[in-house]
Amino acid sequence: MQSRKSKGLATNDLKNTKDAKEETELKQKTKNEYVRIGLLVGIIIILAIISSLYIDAPKSCSSAVFSTQRNSCFQTEALSSHNASYCSEISDIGLQTDCFASVAESTANASICSSIPNPLGASTCISNVSISSHNESYCNLISNGSYRSECLYSFAKSVDFSNASLCSGITDSNLSYQCMSFSGYSDALSTGNPSYCSGLGTNATTDIPISRMFSSVSSNLTSEVPYSYLLNISDKGLCYYSVAVIYKNKTLCGNLSQEFGADCYASINTTTKPIPKLNLTAAISECDSSSIYGGSLTVNACFTGFAVSYHNSTYCQPISNSTAKADCVSEVYNATNSTANSTTNIS
Numbered sequence: 001m002q003s004r005k006s007k008g009l010a011t012n013d014l015k016n017t018k019d020a021k022e023e024t025e026l027k028q029k030t031k032n033e034y035v036r037i038g039l040l041v042g043i044i045i046i047l048a049i050i051s052s053l054y055i056d057a058p059k060s061c062s063s064a065v066f067s068t069q070r071n072s073c074f075q076t077e078a079l080s081s082h083n084a085s086y087c088s089e090i091s092d093i094g095l096q097t098d099c100f101a102s103v104a105e106s107t108a109n110a111s112i113c114s115s116i117p118n119p120l121g122a123s124t125c126i127s128n129v130s131i132s133s134h135n136e137s138y139c140n141l142i143s144n145g146s147y148r149s150e151c152l153y154s155f156a157k158s159v160d161f162s163n164a165s166l167c168s169g170i171t172d173s174n175l176s177y178q179c180m181s182f183s184g185y186s187d188a189l190s191t192g193n194p195s196y197c198s199g200l201g202t203n204a205t206t207d208i209p210i211s212r213m214f215s216s217v218s219s220n221l222t223s224e225v226p227y228s229y230l231l232n233i234s235d236k237g238l239c240y241y242s243v244a245v246i247y248k249n250k251t252l253c254g255n256l257s258q259e260f261g262a263d264c265y266a267s268i269n270t271t272t273k274p275i276p277k278l279n280l281t282a283a284i285s286e287c288d289s290s291s292i293y294g295g296s297l298t299v300n301a302c303f304t305g306f307a308v309s310y311h312n313s314t315y316c317q318p319i320s321n322s323t324a325k326a327d328c329v330s331e332v333y334n335a336t337n338s339t340a341n342s343t344t345n346i347s
Contacts, residue, residue: 185197
């Protein structure tokens, strides 16, 4: 009896041990499943975060309640990712144009400008990209001849008309002449070669950059010659006058009329101290008196000349026309940068 009882107990012990082992294995299996599920959930969460940041960015922008928020969101995404496709989602045409233009310029990709529906806006975009990327060939993407001419002219202006070949593609006769005039004047002053002056016009100065005239010539004039005086000289005469005074070439004075020729000789023969800068009040008086030569345009050009010559945009403030004033400030900025970056000086 006892033996049979002991045998039964032993059998129960083996069963219990087996059950415990199976239970342990089941728990381990369950634990492993939880770990795998946890890893899978983690991966899903990470992918969701990445998706929300990159793939679903347009969806997050679209969920914005107000249109201004949506537009701002799409514009931010476009600029940060350099992806112009986001610009297409902007409902405001003005902001959409700015978006395309900004991405085109930041990526130096003028083809993006074609997405701008307004022809003028598209050509302006291409022009800005050509200037910022130093590649005038982008202007050829513009089919409109007038806009293409303006693009090429703007590019030539951005390099101070230092390359006459840039003017060759300009089909607009007025812009072409101005470009060639500016380029000839620039070449004459940089080389001292008066032959570049021969192609310039004989009418009163209308095409030579007034700011260039002031900055290059005024410091070489005698104190008796008022700044506004040269505004009534022809483009060709100004070119000869400038080269003569800067390079002390008296023979060129003979190409001028008696009035300007006499002053040309006097400027070369008379050794004077540099003309002191005029304060703003004196500059206003000087420029107001120049109105007899061409009205408000001449006055604006006079203030621009002082501002550029002195590298001080304060002299732009008396200009009443907002566009002319903005151009004046821009001229000062360009002249200041040009001086800072220049490594050669005309002696």
